[in-house]
Amino acid sequence: MKIVLNGETREITALTLSEMLVECGFSGRVATAVNEEFVPSSLRIAHELVDGDRVEVVAPMQGG
Template sequence: MKLIVNGEPHAPAPDLATLVEQLGLAGTAVATALNGRFVPVAARAATPLAEGDRVEVLAPMQGG
């Protein structure tokens, strides 16, 4: 099973929370979207991933 994470192929993960952990971003303020739909932090563990899913993980940026 391959996922697409931020446009790049990625190893499988059972759910979105596990994927965020695999990316080394657990405990970090990031926004997540699955197939174009926002997924809040509280719903990540209950959000299963399937082959071909497209995940976006975005960190907040500061600047002006």
């Protein structure tokens, strides 16, 4: 299926948000939103993606 991940169109095989994070190489603590709605980490495994979803993944950065 095709999704938009952080502004770029991607073709993925994952069916859930949790699977997509693994497939796309995200690890550690990240925040996620699908179609501009925050998805807590506890709900990612059950959050099914559909063709055309807009997914944002952000990771905390250190520094100042």
